[in-house]
């Protein structure tokens with residue numbers, strides 16, 4: 234009797250979360266993502282703290298297509314204990330305002346805004362962008378690493394490519410497999426997606442392990458991470474990590490209103506939960522209205538949001554933004570390799 238009872242109560246306990254996950258009805262997935270009613274209600278609400286608009290980048294998206302590009306999967310609870318957690322001591326005198334673009338002006342990659350297209354590759358973009366920035370910060374070099382390598386070649390170790398992945402596994406891929414340059418393996422979709430033909434989005438590109446230019450070698454183009462870690466869900470720890478080592482990858486919950494963000498400090502006000510999204514954290518500060526914020530670079534092109542960037546409320550774990558913060562340090566491995574005669578022999582014959 235007892236096991237049956239336990240089984241039944243488990244069923245009841247699980248049922249509500251299943252319902253929550255499926256809370257966007259199937260029919261609604263075909264409706265337009267952007268809605269005048271959301272724009273109007275945000276802009277008429279002085280307490281919102283931010284302004285909404287019909288972001289051109291997302292103007293032809295249905296709810297279903299938008300859900301597909303929200304590709305950040307949470308780190309499994311069971312895995313969390315095995316992932317190193319960084320700790321910064323409290324002695325740093327952190328500034329009230331910080332912008333990584335200004336702190337490291339020689340690293341132009343920090344301010345770059347990319348475009349993930351119709352693929353749930355946000356988890357890969359934010360990781361590769363932050364690692365590129367960290368290579369520049371640490372080794373004074375301009376470098377653009379390849380999202381495509383990670384997206385296509387990490388496979389089930391990271392998740393499911395365009396169907397989504399887990400940020401910390403991307404950073405592990407950098408440690409174990411390295412990542413080639415964008416020049417070697419460019420992103421498969423930089424122009425976006427024309428409809429019809431790719432609903433709800435693009436399929437994951439194939440892993441080819443060959444540079445597009447015959448003069449470059451895949452193996453020699455690899456850049457490695459030296460470690461992969463989490464940052465504690467604590468304002469000070471996140472700020473210290475960004476201040477000392479450069480941009481980090483964060484994931485957060487996206488609701489319908491976020492698609493309409495134009496400017497100001499975002500807080501969730503209205504709309505349903507649609508999925509998890511990963512972006513690059515590049516700064517913090519306090520707005521003229523006294524609102525503490527985080528500054529982030531999205532990868533939905535510059536026509537989305539505030540020239541591609543957004544701010545979100547800081548210190549209250551808004552939409553889980555302070556909960557899944559991951560990063561790693563760049564490794565010198567393979568970086569200062571002298572190409573010898575014998576290394577060259579292999580490529581010379583191609």
Ligand SMILES: *[C@@H]1O[C@H](CO)[C@@H](O)[C@H](O)[C@H]1NC(C)=O
Nearest residue numbers: 346347348423424425534535
């Ligand atoms: C942003 O969108 C424009 C217009 O569709 C496109 O030409 C450009 O390549 C996109 N930017 C990136 C970084 O892909």
Ligand SMILES: *[C@@H]1O[C@H](CO)[C@@H](O)[C@H](O)[C@H]1NC(C)=O
Nearest residue numbers: 370371459478562563564565
């Ligand atoms: C560069 O990274 C190494 C670890 O990989 C670290 O020990 C060193 O302090 C870093 N240097 C800078 C300038 O960030």
Ligand SMILES: *[C@@H]1O[C@H](CO)[C@@H](O)[C@H](O)[C@H]1NC(C)=O
Nearest residue numbers: 338339340341369373374375
């Ligand atoms: C990176 O490139 C930009 C623009 O080409 C240049 O101004 C900057 O000095 C370069 N940074 C480094 C670290 O080489």
